[in-house]
Amino acid sequence: MKSSLFINEPLWLENRQGLGLRHKLSNNVQSWVFESGSLTQRLRNFYGAGVGVKIMFQQWQPPFLSERRLLRLPEHKYSLTREVLLHINGRPLILARTIIPETTIKAAKSNLSRLGNRPLGEIIFSYPKLERIAMDVTLINLPTWSPLAKLEAGISSPIWGRRTVYAIAQKQMLVSEFFLPEILRDI
Numbered sequence: 593m594k595s596s597l598f599i600n601e602p603l604w605l606e607n608r609q610g611l612g613l614r615h616k617l618s619n620n621v622q623s624w625v626f627e628s629g630s631l632t633q634r635l636r637n638f639y640g641a642g643v644g645v646k647i648m649f650q651q652w653q654p655p656f657l658s659e660r661r662l663l664r665l666p667e668h669k670y671s672l673t674r675e676v677l678l679h680i681n682g683r684p685l686i687l688a689r690t691i692i693p694e695t696t697i698k699a700a701k702s703n704l705s706r707l708g709n710r711p712l713g714e715i716i717f718s719y720p721k722l723e724r725i726a727m728d729v730t731l732i733n734l735p736t737w738s739p740l741a742k743l744e745a746g747i748s749s750p751i752w753g754r755r756t757v758y759a760i761a762q763k764q765m766l767v768s769e770f771f772l773p774e775i776l777r778d779i
Contacts, residue, residue: 596649596675597689597741597770601656604728604755617729617752624771625729625754631686631769632678632713638778639680645709648744649675655691655766662726662757663764665693672697672705674712677744684745685775687753688712691766699763712767716758725757725764732770745772 617625627634635643652670654660665671671693678686690712697705703715716722730753737747753770 594649594651594653595656595673595689595738597687597738598732598736599738600736601658602730602732602736602753604658604730607727607729607754618776620776621752621771624769624775625752628724630713630717632711633717635678635680635685635775639685642680643685643711644679645711646677646679646744647674647709648677648740649673659691659766662728662755663691663693663766669693674707676711678711683774684772686772687741687745687751687770689768693763693765696760696763696765699761704765716760716765716767719760721761723759725759727754727756729754745770746774747772749773 624631632643651673653673654668655663655665655671655673660667660669671691674690674692676688677684678688692704700719704712707715731750732753733750734742734747737751741747751770751772753768755766755768758765758767
């Protein structure tokens with residue numbers, strides 16, 4: 593499995609009551625990790641229409657082991673893997689990795705396979721029956737990030753992230769988002 597973001601698969605913590613995870617996060621990190629709406633819309637509300645998407649990697653491949661398990665995919669089943677950097681005028685805001693199985697693309701009438709430079713949130717939050725199934729949280733230390741991710745996103749310290757299983761017409765996809773220092777300072 594290739595990734596422009598990671599050298600190794602990140603370790604995730606399941607967001608369950610009783611783990612006290614929320615208390616480990618600063619208020620600004622909590623506001624992003626537990627945001628229930630579209631992150632794209634939140635970015636646009638703050639920064640305006642200039643929020644851009646830089647595609648760092650997009651290819652059909654088997655997902656990471658934990659991603660396959662979460663989506664209940666067979667070992668050699670290919671899914672569309674998309675990794676992007678959301679930015680404002682070149683200032684990095686969020687890194688994202690999305691795993692979209694073929695069945696989900698079909699259920700979404702192929703809109704998810706032709707995103708181009710459009711943010712994913714712009715598409716999935718337009719589906720009236722979008723469901724949020726599960727969410728995990730992570731703190732990714734420097735050795736896990738690829739040299740490209742460190743360079744493109746200016747990563748020099750651990751980064752908090754979340755991954756969310758969404759369903760469109762009962763077909764699941766996985767969206768992982770990593771909150772860069774710029775948005776934690778700005779918003």
